[in-house]
Each structure stands twice: as C-alpha cells, then as structure tokens.
Amino acid sequence: MIRRIGLTMLLLACAAAQAQQPQQEESGDAITALTKRYQEQPQAHYLAYLLARFNADAGQQEAALDWLGKLDERGWDLGINPRDFPSLQGNEEFRAIKIELQRQQQRRERGQREVLVNVAGLIPEGLAFDGQRQRYxxxxxxxxxxxxxxxxxxxxxxxxxxxxxxxxxxTVAADGHTLYAAVNPTAARRAAGDKAFVLLLDLADGRELRRLPAPEAGYLNDLCLLRDGRIVASDSANSRLLQAAPGAAELRLWDEPGHVIAANGVACDDARGAVYVAVYNGISRVDTGTGAAELMDTPRGAAVGGIDGLYLDGNSLVGVQNGFGAGRVLRMRLSGDGESLSRVETLESGIVDLNEPTTGALTPTSFVYIANSQIWKWDDQKQRLRDGQRAAPIMLRRVPLR
Incomplete structure (x- = not known):
C-alpha cells in the first residue's frame, strides 16, 4: 500500500501523514530528501525513478526526463508503472524513453493463473490462505x-x-482456526476520530470473536503473529510498529529506534528472533527482544524497496513490489544469521496479468498473490470508483516455491 499512504510524507519521516500541503510543495521536499540520498547511494537506481516521479509532479519536466534518461543508461529493468508520469504522456521524448525502458524490462513468468475471483465492484487488498478448508x-x-x-x-x-x-x-493463526485482519476506518471516519483495530474471526463460521483496538495507529497496514502469541502490526501513516501481547486490551506502540520509514508488509521470524518490515528503501530487521531496528544489507544493485506484501518462507522472504516501476514478485534469500539478504531473484515480472499487484499468501508449496488489485481505480475521498473506471474480476496467480 505504499502508493496510497503518501510516499512523500513517509520519505521525510513525518508523523503527520494527514497534513494537507500543495502537491508541488510536497514534491519539492521529497526531491530535496531523495537527491541527498541518491548522492550517498548512487547505485540505488530506484531513487532515480522516484526523483523522476516527483520532478514530474512538481512540473519540472526537463529534470524528470533527465532522471528517466539516467535510468535508461543504467539498464533499469523494472519498467514503468503505466499510471506514473501523467503530465508527460504527450511528450515525444518521454514516449521514446518509455518504449526503451519497457523494452529492457525484465520479463519472467514462473507461475500460472490460479483462480479468478468475480465479486462485483470488489477492490481487494489483503489475502490469506485457509489451509484447513483449502480456500483463499x-x-x-x-x-x-x-x-x-x-x-x-x-x-x-x-x-x-x-x-x-x-x-x-x-493472516491465519497457526492453529488454523482464527483469522486476524488489519481494519481501518475510511478517510472520513478517521478524520471524525474513528480508530483502526485488528479483527479476529472464527474461520469455521465467520463469527466475529473480538476487536483489538489500536488507538495510537494512524493507519494499520499489515500484521503477523509471533509464536509467543504477540501480534505485530505496521502503522504506515506514522512509520512505526505496534504490538499486543496475549490477553492485551489493545495494540500499543512498539518502542524501537524508528528505522521502519514507510512501514508496510511485515513477516515474523521466530527462529531468528526477528520481524522483517518492508520499508521504502529496503527491508528493515527488528529484533523481537530489544525492538532494535536495522536496515538489512542487500546484494549490490538489488532494488528491494517499495514492497507491499512481505512473507517468510523458510530461509527466504517473498515480496510483492509495487512502490516503483511496473510491479513484480521477488524472492530474497536470508543470510545464515538472518541479518542480511544474500540473493535476490525475480519470480514474476512483465506479464500481462500484473496490474498493481499488492499482497499474497503462502501455501505449503507455492505463493499465491493478487495480480491485479486495481487499487488505483478507487477514490478514497469520494468512496467510489473514479470516473470512467470499472472493477474487473480479480486474478490470483500461483508461483511454485518448491
């Protein structure tokens, strides 16, 4: 959900994500922050993509084209999201660069279509697998x-x-009986003071078991469960994590150093005593004992930021990346101590089904994900589909992992 939360504010680590600023002022602040980071990390080409986006949003077309040209020269293979750069669509130079970037986009199709979900008007976000009942x-x-x-x-x-x-x-609890879901009021209801909560459902009959309030949360995004019964949830609006011990009355702020900027997908790893958090510039590792957070080292040139759904599969993390480029599914191998990423590989990219992929779920042998969420078609403020848009059936794709 990194696009919807407001990447500009998150890049600047600003807690007031609801603040309203003119788009050009927001873009200008982001450009300053991103330029500084790019000077420090010139190999991080995803920053060049973001700089192109924010310059285009600020009306600085020549600067945006320069950054896109740099991506072309450096072999950017993540493509271009078709909804990025609306102000440049009529520009001949942009069209030429776009064609070249699309030509060199990495294309990989390891999976297949699993099931088509046809619910009128549905815009999906979270996905879980109910293994006991063999259903999504x-x-x-x-x-x-x-x-x-x-x-x-x-x-x-x-x-x-x-x-x-x-x-x-x-996520489904280890016993297979209970579903945990992160639930948020709509924008209007949040403005009126309504708060997010974690919903607990009995999977046998859909009975609502409990609502666990999160009074300190700005916007609950994802959650995972630790073996000791703790719930860990990401608060994307405030770039932080919350947790609740078994029997707790509510989710409370997890006191950690604040490296989880743009906190998104989370994956709990009991074996290594860690929670992995998808952040805008990579994967943050949070120690489950101390709460200390650290950005994980990655292989040089690997772009693992901008991930939405994040999942632990043995010695690997699987992520759905949609924060920049056209979107793809990645597998990231963990080092032996789980403190860095030793290898990054693309599982699916550049295929026709991908249209803003978001989240997924692990099955015993595969990873199933929402290939075409169509989140961009929904207007949060007006609470309806954008003019001229219709919600298509949802395609779930399955990628073998064994």
Missing part, C-alpha cells in the same frame, strides 16, 4: 467485507459490516 480469504479495500474463495473460484462472503471500513493485511 480476500479482504475488501472498498467495503467492510471478507470473502472466501475455494480452489474452483466459488465465492462466499464470511464477514461483513455496515460500518465504513477497509480490510487490509490478514
């Missing part, structure tokens, strides 16, 4: 609903509310 669970970004989809595509609504809510990250 899909949270609705644009309504207070959770649907179950079996392997043949049959859809059953298992939870709904009349409240103005969005369902984001979800």
């Amino acid at each position: 669970l899909i949270g609705a970004y644009n309504r207070a609903q959770i649907h179950a989809v079996d392997l043949r595509g049959k859809v059953t609504r298992i939870w709904a509310s009349d409240e103005a809510l969005s369902v984001l990250g979800m």
Whole structure:
C-alpha cells in the first residue's frame, strides 16, 4: 500500500501523514530528501525513478526526463508503472524513453493463473490462505467485507459490516482456526476520530470473536503473529510498529529506534528472533527482544524497496513490489544469521496479468498473490470508483516455491 499512504510524507519521516500541503510543495521536499540520498547511494537506481516521479509532479519536466534518461543508461529493468508520469504522456521524448525502458524490462513468468475471483465492484487488498478448508480469504479495500474463495473460484462472503471500513493485511493463526485482519476506518471516519483495530474471526463460521483496538495507529497496514502469541502490526501513516501481547486490551506502540520509514508488509521470524518490515528503501530487521531496528544489507544493485506484501518462507522472504516501476514478485534469500539478504531473484515480472499487484499468501508449496488489485481505480475521498473506471474480476496467480 505504499502508493496510497503518501510516499512523500513517509520519505521525510513525518508523523503527520494527514497534513494537507500543495502537491508541488510536497514534491519539492521529497526531491530535496531523495537527491541527498541518491548522492550517498548512487547505485540505488530506484531513487532515480522516484526523483523522476516527483520532478514530474512538481512540473519540472526537463529534470524528470533527465532522471528517466539516467535510468535508461543504467539498464533499469523494472519498467514503468503505466499510471506514473501523467503530465508527460504527450511528450515525444518521454514516449521514446518509455518504449526503451519497457523494452529492457525484465520479463519472467514462473507461475500460472490460479483462480479468478468475480465479486462485483470488489477492490481487494489483503489475502490469506485457509489451509484447513483449502480456500483463499480476500479482504475488501472498498467495503467492510471478507470473502472466501475455494480452489474452483466459488465465492462466499464470511464477514461483513455496515460500518465504513477497509480490510487490509490478514493472516491465519497457526492453529488454523482464527483469522486476524488489519481494519481501518475510511478517510472520513478517521478524520471524525474513528480508530483502526485488528479483527479476529472464527474461520469455521465467520463469527466475529473480538476487536483489538489500536488507538495510537494512524493507519494499520499489515500484521503477523509471533509464536509467543504477540501480534505485530505496521502503522504506515506514522512509520512505526505496534504490538499486543496475549490477553492485551489493545495494540500499543512498539518502542524501537524508528528505522521502519514507510512501514508496510511485515513477516515474523521466530527462529531468528526477528520481524522483517518492508520499508521504502529496503527491508528493515527488528529484533523481537530489544525492538532494535536495522536496515538489512542487500546484494549490490538489488532494488528491494517499495514492497507491499512481505512473507517468510523458510530461509527466504517473498515480496510483492509495487512502490516503483511496473510491479513484480521477488524472492530474497536470508543470510545464515538472518541479518542480511544474500540473493535476490525475480519470480514474476512483465506479464500481462500484473496490474498493481499488492499482497499474497503462502501455501505449503507455492505463493499465491493478487495480480491485479486495481487499487488505483478507487477514490478514497469520494468512496467510489473514479470516473470512467470499472472493477474487473480479480486474478490470483500461483508461483511454485518448491
């Protein structure tokens, strides 16, 4: 969800994510911060992509084209998101660079279509796998609903509310009986003072078991569960983590040093005593005992920032990347101590089904993900589809991991 939370404010580590500033002023602040970072990390080409975006948003077309030209020269292979750079669409130079970047985009298709989810008007976000019942669970970004989809595509609504809510990250407890979901009020309800919470559902009958409030959260994004029963959740609006011990009355701020800027997907790793957090510039590792956070080292040239959903699969992390470029699915091998990434490989990229991929779920042998979330079609402020847009059926793709 990195695009929707407001990347500009997160880049500047500003807690007041709801503040309203003119777009050009926001872009100017981001350009200053990103330029400084790029001078320090000239091999981090994703920063050049972001600089191109923010310069285009600020009306500085020549600067935007210069940055895109640098990407072309340096072999950028993540492509261009078709919804980026709207102000440049009529520019001949941009069209030429775009064609070249699309030509050199990495294309990989290791998986296949798993199931088509046809729920009228559904804009999905979170995804989980119910192994006991062999079905997928899909949270609705644009309504207070959770649907179950079996392997043949049959859809059953298992939870709904009349409240103005969005369902984001979800996970199934180790016992297979309970679903945990991060739920946020809509923008208007947040402005009125409503707070986010974690929803607990009985998977046998969809019965609502409990709501665990998160009074300090600006915007709950994702969550994971530790073996000791703790819930860890990311607060993307305030760039931080929250947690709740078993029996706690609410989620509270996890006191850590603040390296989780643009906190997004989270993955719990009991074996290594860590929680991995997707941040705008990579993966942050948080020690489960001390709360100390540190940005993980990655192989030179590997772009692992801008990941939305993040999942632990044995000695690897699997991520759905949509923060810059056209979107792809990655597998990142952990070092023996789990403190760095030793190898990064692309699992899926540049295929026709990808249209703002967001999150996924691990099964015993594979990774299944939402290939075409269409989040961009939804207007958060007006709480409806944008003019001229229709929600297409949702494609779930499956990538083998064994």
